[in-house]
Amino acid sequence: MKTVQTAVIGCGYWGPNLIRNLHEEPRAHVRYVCDVNPARLEAIKRRYPSVKTVADSRAVFDDPNVEAVFVATPVETHFDLASAALKAGKHVLVEKPLTDSAASARKLIALAERCKRVLMVDHTFLFTAAVQKMKEIVESGELGEIYYIDSVRVNLGLFQHDINVVWDLGPHDISIANYLLDRAPERVSAVGASHVSRQIEDVAYVTLYYPGNLLAHFHVNWLAPVKVRQMLVGGSRKMLLWNDIEPSEKIKVYDSGVTVRPMPDGRPDKGDVYKTLIQYRTGDMLAPRLENIEALSRVVAHFLDCIETGREPLTSGRVGLEVIRVLEAADRSMKMHGEAVNL
Amino acid sequence: MKTVQTAVIGCGYWGPNLIRNLHEEPRAHVRYVCDVNPARLEAIKRRYPSVKTVADSRAVFDDPNVEAVFVATPVETHFDLASAALKAGKHVLVEKPLTDSAASARKLIALAERCKRVLMVDHTFLFTAAVQKMKEIVESGELGEIYYIDSVRVNLGLFQHDINVVWDLGPHDISIANYLLDRAPERVSAVGASHVSRQIEDVAYVTLYYPGNLLAHFHVNWLAPVKVRQMLVGGSRKMLLWNDIEPSEKIKVYDSGVTVRPMPDGRPDKGDVYKTLIQYRTGDMLAPRLENIEALSRVVAHFLDCIETGREPLTSGRVGLEVIRVLEAADRSMKMHGEAVNL
Amino acid sequence: MKTVQTAVIGCGYWGPNLIRNLHEEPRAHVRYVCDVNPARLEAIKRRYPSVKTVADSRAVFDDPNVEAVFVATPVETHFDLASAALKAGKHVLVEKPLTDSAASARKLIALAERCKRVLMVDHTFLFTAAVQKMKEIVESGELGEIYYIDSVRVNLGLFQHDINVVWDLGPHDISIANYLLDRAPERVSAVGASHVSRQIEDVAYVTLYYPGNLLAHFHVNWLAPVKVRQMLVGGSRKMLLWNDIEPSEKIKVYDSGVTVRPMPDGRPDKGDVYKTLIQYRTGDMLAPRLENIEALSRVVAHFLDCIETGREPLTSGRVGLEVIRVLEAADRSMKMHGEAVNL
Amino acid sequence: MKTVQTAVIGCGYWGPNLIRNLHEEPRAHVRYVCDVNPARLEAIKRRYPSVKTVADSRAVFDDPNVEAVFVATPVETHFDLASAALKAGKHVLVEKPLTDSAASARKLIALAERCKRVLMVDHTFLFTAAVQKMKEIVESGELGEIYYIDSVRVNLGLFQHDINVVWDLGPHDISIANYLLDRAPERVSAVGASHVSRQIEDVAYVTLYYPGNLLAHFHVNWLAPVKVRQMLVGGSRKMLLWNDIEPSEKIKVYDSGVTVRPMPDGRPDKGDVYKTLIQYRTGDMLAPRLENIEALSRVVAHFLDCIETGREPLTSGRVGLEVIRVLEAADRSMKMHGEAVNL
DSSP: OOOHHHHOOOSSSSSSHHHHHHHOTTTTEEEEEESOOOHHHHHHHHTTTEEEEETTTTTHOOOOOOOOOEEOOGGGHHHHHHHHHHTTTTEEEEESOOOOOOHHHHHHHHHHHHHHEEEEOOOOOSHHHHHHHHHHHHHTTTOOOOEEEEEEEEEOOOOOSOOOOHHHHHHHHHHHHHHHSSSSSSSEEEEEEEEESTTSSSSSEEEEEEEEEEEEEEESEEEEEEEEEEEEEESSSSSSETTTTTSSSOOOEEEEEEEEEEOSSSSOHHHHHHHHHEEEEEEEEEEEEOOOHHHHHHHHHHHHHOOOOOOOOTTTTTHHHHHHHHHHHHHHHHTTOOOOOOO | OOEEEEEEEEOSHHHHHHHHHHOOOTTTEEEEEEOOOOHHHHHHHOOTSSSSSSSTTHHHHHHTTEEEEEEEEEEHHHHHHHHHHHHHOOOEEESSSOOOSHHHHHHHHHHHHHHTOOEEEEEEEGHHHHHHHHHHHHHHTTTTTTEEEEEEEEEEOOSSSSSSSSHHHHHHHHHHHHHHHTTSSSEEEEEEEOBBBBOOOSSEEEEEETTTEEEEEEEESSSEEEEEEEEEEEEOOOOEEEETSSOOOEEEEOOEEEEEOOTSSSSOSHHHHHHEEEEEEOOOOEOOOOOOOOOOHHHHHHHHHHHHHHHOOOTHHHHHHHHHHHHHHHHHHTTTTTTTTEE | OOOOOEEEEESSSSSSHHHHHHHHTEEEEEEEEOOOOOHHHHHHHHTTTTTTEEEEEHHHHOOTTEEEEOOSGGGGGHHHHHHHHTTOOOEEEEEESSSSSSSHHHHHHHHHHHTTTTTTEGEEEESSHHHHHHHHHHHHHHSSSSSEEEEEEEEEEOOOOOHHHHHHHHHHHHHHHHHHSSSSOOEEEEEEEOOBBBBBBEEEEEEOOOOOOTEEEEEEEEEEEEEEEEEEEEEOOOOOETTTTTTSSOOEEEEOOOEOOOOOOOOOOOOHHHHHHHHEEOOOOOEEEOOOOOOOHHHHHHHHHHHHOOOOOOOOOOHHHHHHHHHHHHHHHHHHTOOOOOO | OOEEEEEEEOOOOSHHHHHHHHHHOOTTEEEEESSSSSSHHEEEEHOTTTTTSSSSSHHHHHHHTTOEEESSSSSGGGHHHHHHHHHHHHHHHHHHHOOOOOHHHHHHHHHHHHHHOEEEEOOOOGSSHHHHHHHHHHHHHOOOOEEEEEEEEEEEOOOOSOOOOOHHHHEEEEEEHHHHTTOOHHHEEEEESSSSSSTSEEEEEEEEEEEEEEEEEEEEEEEEEEEEEEEEEEEEEOEEEEEESSOOEEEEEEEEEEOOOTTOOOOOOOOHHHHHHHEOOOOOEOOOOOOOHHHHHHHHHHHHHHHHHHOOTTHHHHHHHHHHHHHHHHHHHHHHOOOOOOO
């Protein structure tokens, strides 16, 4: 495959990681880096003297050699930049969340289809060895019926000035849960509070109701003194704990659970009889080995694969839209103190 | 003070701990232990040959020598046993939750007043060195304005056959939050799911709205592969983490936080200006030394003090009632998928 | 089997645990508790009113009904008390270490044989679920060839006034290592220092050389701010970590190691060639489930079994002697700044 | 200050980190990168297109524009390369350990003095925020008299083909201990074993005897299933724990210790009297905030400062020599099964 000429728009927090990974990828070449902040461009220039640094994204869109564009700018600019890129015939990888509204996300998806270009959203976590392993375990049925997913994603800052903590951290958990469960939630209930700024929730709890009595609950928080990245997946046969802070043994599978011997009529009875029917199992714990590859390098490789083959990305525009629908519902529910919003 | 003659009704899980602590307490003597299960009584008899073991609680109530009764039976029996004890002129310490409804709790409180007897509920955690230290820190103002309380109280079982996970584990968090914040919540939103039994929630999330934009959120779960007992208290100046599983350094106070320089009109602005006004602090962490005393021995001592002095217990019937009002609201909210219930 | 009448001599730190476990054991009855300290006897009397408490051990030895004696007194008294008990025809379980010298230990072993009585030393750790599981794993060959054992057993105090930290904590590690490896060391090297008292080492490091190039190293320390109870067992195929502080997952087996492809002449070569022959494996980690039984109850049961069957205890006098020989060698080596002492 | 033209010789494991930090340092410019392995040079060229890559170090020494050379090659080559660089009038920063023998280290120091050039060894850890904080705490006297230093530095591989585990990992602990204690040890005792290769110890324990009854003990190990980087500093008044694996709270200072009230004659007595004189303190724990700066960037900056000012580096050739003297003594002691070697 010939080298794909690429451009990265936005080099604040995430952009430089993209640029670094693109340099490691033999199939890609970074032709442009674009940012409104000259200081950032200088830093890039010092590290990568061969890259063209520009302040105006039009230079990128006007260059017919550029085939693929990476949008790593603030959320409110995603739609305009991605649309312009698609209209200019570029394939686009957009930082999460895809856009700032389901409406604009739908437009973007339609546009990409019209332009026959790849539209991918960078839900990086789906490409981590940990989530890939969890997906494998869940699909194998090893956990039995999934009862709940519980995630805690908290730390001190960093604040986004344009979106709340649900829009900032929630996309990780929502995209992971949808991916693991292979379905979308029916209903969302969320509560939150704004402390540092009256307009922007900095602490929130989001509950997703999935078909089949399955709850997924996310605690997202910018005001926690410690950094926690933990997800529990409770199943009828086994249970899984993912601690992404751990340097090793990030995933632990517990051969533990509760078994209920049903009554003749198929449902457990109350009282002492009922009690005797419940049994606990505490068994071995296994921490499966995880490959040690940077997820973002896989994101880049997958994006290039999709360009080459025309295949739909694992994290397509549609996947990005599902995430945004939940985010919008969470905002609505928070304003109603937790009243559920149907999707 | 002369020795108080006591009786313990119910020696399942909690009763034996009570009996052990009563034996260590010079001001009390265990005259009776009562249980419907003969095997349990035998075990007690072997360990404490001097104790009278009886199957029928009337033997306890009819003995004029018995001054104080400890009720450690299933929740649905608390009201009847505590009422009978009070009517028989005994002081009563009831296992948490006080009763199975706010209505019966109110009756019990009124009865205790009429009988001029001490009615105390065993919210043991309020007597731990950890919670006492947390109360001291919160009251000192060291944390600044309290933003939120977040608690995770999960493990595998044990199931109560008569109450759900909120009624089983929630009273700890509710009583602690009310105690630390020195106020009662205005509104409750809760979500939950039943997996092992259709009737009884085994996973639940409860949000308490306190006056002043303050959220307290509790994750209670009987289906977790690991045991977690963790509470975060986020403040405007400092933040506190209580990990009750840790053998030492259970409480950590982080000199970390977010400071916002307000705009002339007193509220932070949006956009870049706003961003420049936010500053993060990450400072030292202090783990204060905690005394090493069993909380239940303090509960027993406090109960005896109240009998002696007539003072109202720290965990009075009123305190127990506040907890139950939240539990009832949580049940209602869960049935409405998180819709808030006002108190 | 009829109930064995027992006596416990010494109820300082360990005695009360013995007494509690003896009460739980249906095959044993505690007839006497003996201690020079009246306050301790009172505390026992309050908890176990049926027990006879005496200050003079002769009362125990003179009572023909007493069949078994538990010696839980300071080390320097072990020999006299155990000898007296054996001469009086009692079976004896002695707290570790068996005595304060190899010479006296040998005498005790000979005496027990002459008297045809059971002599057992309470190396409790060998009866824990963790050590039993480790023994099972080592014997299965799962770890391959054992390369080393490394143990850290440190905390703040408690000081023994009559023995140093090696004699206090070392017996655990020595007895475990001898048990796991099923052999005795050939050579001992130890270093230590005394800080709090000039006469008594409070920090020490002991190295045992076992046949077959196998090192066991123990760090024992009374002056550490944190409590650590950790043992590594490194093997050619897998490696094991035992963390006894953990409430669960105390044992972790790592499918990790180093493999060397030998050269034609059977030994690895140096230089680049050599490098290419070394391969690292990092695989899954398994934490096997451990039974939850108090080790001391198994010690008591095993002692009673040996009395009944006449079988030699797992922790016989001989086993206790092996431990003391290492302790004496460690003392000698420490005085010579680590110079090895052959056994 | 004008930009210093630099060259990096060796870009295996450490070299690339040096190159990256040199690129971030405005006062330095990387003119050459030298390595015998073409693949490595290509990787560097891709990342830093402006750098000249050469296979032969003579190109570096012959270029008069090069002022400073970084030697990051295998240990056995340090002396020849550093000598050549000094003779060519370059300032030299050498990866640790400085050389493979005290004799060659002395020659290098003498040569640097004759050439009036800066000779610095890269004992990176001395420039970490953690060690700087520890030094500050030790010097403040907060810990009281230092009793011992205990370090555990273990993990799985990586193997050096030319040096054993003591020469590979030991320099970190030796340089840190000498720095914290501000003195050199008098005596060394070490034990070790070779498993993977008969010639090269892969597990070792090194004890340093410092003046004043102070032990420093290091466990270095290439065959451990888990990575541990932990150092204890025990003092008469407080104790410090450094866990370098922790993402935060790397350093914890425990206000814990043992106090002995001396007898009239100034020394504690034995027996019960003695016991009553010992008191334990367990107090608060403080985890001081640490700055978040990469140590290697400080190493580079310090090296440039010394070139500019002619000041002797914190990690001068002399400091590097002290480390090597201990390494040689440890090798000798290991061959004698722990017999102490005087320095």
